[in-house]
Amino acid sequence: MPKVFLKTYGCQMNERDSEQVARMLVERGYEMTPRETEADVVLLNTCSVRDMAEQKAIGKMGLLGRLRANKPEMVFGFLGCMAQSRGAELAENMGHVDLxxxxxxxxxxxEYVDQLIQHKRALRDRLMDDARFSIVDIEEEAGSQETIREHVLKERQATAFVSIMQGCNMHCTFCIVPSTRGAERSRRIEEIVHEVEGLVARGVKEVTLLGQIVNLFGRHEFDKRDGKSPFVQLLExxxxxxxxxxxxxxxxxxxGFREDLVNAFAELPKLMPHVHLPMQSGSNRILKAMHRAYTAERYFALTEQLRAARPDIAITTDAIVGFPGETDEDYAATRELVQRIGFDNAFIFRYSPRRDTPAAEMGEQIPEAVKEERNQDLLRVIDESAIxxxxxxxxxxxxILCEGPSRTNKETLTGRTPGNKIVIFEGGERHIGEIFEVAITRSSGFSLYGDPAVLDGATAMTVG
Known part of the structure; x- marks a missing residue:
């Protein structure tokens, strides 16, 4: 039984794609392994959003290639966004890459892994030298948005990602996603609901709907009904x-936030009070150069509307510093808006040029030292707010919904509040996959620490 090592870089959509790949491999008789040294097949599911993610994947594949010295029949493959972007050059430039x-x-x-293994075995049985043979498939395929629908659930797993669409039509000038993920295309609502019903039947209590621009779901395929967008129809x-x-x-x-979606946070109790709302910049001049199609004023007003609809809502964001042409005044506008809104947390990125994007060809590229200075400064602002x-x-x-052992300390458990804050606590197997209250004893700013003794009957005000 061949063993497969599958490593994922990047976003939740990549994680979901890897889960589908793992499910299909297991169905064909493969065994997944967390140890690369045991593997007969090595697959890296890649990200292209930032150059660092690509370099990590390329570096990792270079190191893993050494394993072939002891296992000449090993299969090595790149999947996902970087594979889509770079295509055949990955196999050409890294001689051990087969897929x-x-x-x-x-x-x-x-299917492709099967073909490669069979080819290598045929060469071995004929005692021939391993002729160069690789498979490269980066072609578009109609209906591909419907193919990510199966799940591999662990025992007591209570959360799951559900992919509802693929692609993006926004063409932000810094972003490579439209070229790696293709145009927007959405699944049918009934198919998504059927998938969620199956997950709930298997014990899942929470689902997260995934899409590149998730709230633009179905805008090309489905009509509004009763003034509600296809995405709000799906939420309902x-x-x-x-x-x-x-x-x-x-x-x-x-x-993609219209009145119907804002109101959904007030009207749908199961819709958790958290929204990750990418801001990218607080400068209208930079937002226009990014092709973001909103102003800082509109963004701020939206955060106020969400808080009015759901006073306990947690708002997190993405921001980019050092975009081409960003002046000290532009950065100051971003800093001021971040302070004014008071985010629960944020991901701050230094602008990274991506090939085949308009921003990479713009003049006034910002020096790395300036990017780093602004990055660290904005992180300090976010830290203060998160704390x-x-x-x-x-x-x-x-x-909280307890998700299982903490990543950093397997002796403790971790769960998430409705506002998506991480809570770490001591507990037992009975807690995993359950929803219950904990008493928060301290905060590190990014994680909360709790006492599950409240399960024994203590009462107090419950918040999220």
Whole structure:
């Protein structure tokens, strides 16, 4: 039984794609392994959003190639966004790479791995030298958005990602995603609901709907009904699934937030009070250069509308510093807006030129030292806000869904509040996969620490 080592870089959508690949490999008789030294097949599911992610994947594949010295029949492959972007050059430049599969062909990976293994075995049996043979498939495929629909669930797993669409039509000038993921295309609502029903039947209590621009779901395929966008129609349909306890989505675009979606946070109790709302910049001049299609004023007003609809909502964001042409005044506008809004957390990125994007060809590229200075400064602003948001919860009870052992300390458990804050606590097997309250004893700013003794009957104000 061949063993497969599959490593994923990047976003939740990549994680979801890897889960589909793993499921199909297991169905064909492969065994997944977390140890690369045991593997007969090595697959890296890649990200192209930033150069660092690509370099990590290329460096990792270079190191793993050494394993072939002891296992000449090993199969090595790149999957996903970098595979889509670079295509055949990956196999040409790295002689041990056998497989390059793009973002619309994840459902073909298991088939291709079979072909490569059979080829290598045939060469071995004929005692021939290993002739160069590779498979590269980065072609578009109609209906590929419907192929990411199966799940590999662990025991007591209570959360799951559900892919509802693929692609992006926004063409932000810094972003490579439209070229790696293709044009927007959405699944049918009934198919998504059926998938969620199956997950709930297997014990899942929370689902997160995934899309490149998730709140633009279905805008080309489906009509509005009763003034509600296809995405809000989907939220309502999933919300109605009996047994589902929590509903989330990521990542949206500010222009996809209309009144119906804002109101959904007030009207759908299962829709958790958290939204990750990419801001990117607080400068209208830079937002225009980024092709973001909103202003800083519109963005701020949206955060106020969300907080009015759901006062306990947590808002997190993405911001880019050092975009081409960003002046000190532009950065100051970003800093001021971040302070004014008071985010619960944020991902701050130094602008990274991506090939075949308009921003990479713009003049006034910012020196790396300036990017780093602004990055560190904005991180300090975010840290202050996150710490303040966490401190508010100390001494209170919060509801969490326990996801299992903490990543950093397997002796403790971790769960998430409705506002998507991480809570770490000591507990047992009985807690995993359950929703209950814990008393928050302290905050590190980015993680909360709790006492599950509240399960024994203590009562207090519950917040999220």
């Amino acid at each position: 390059v599969v793009g973002t619309q062909k994840f459902h073909r990976v298991a 349909a999933v919300h109605a699934v009996d047994g589902l306890r929590r509903l989330r989505f990521t990542s949206p675009h500010p222009i 303040a948001k966490g401190e508010v919860l100390v001494g209170r009870n919060v509801e």
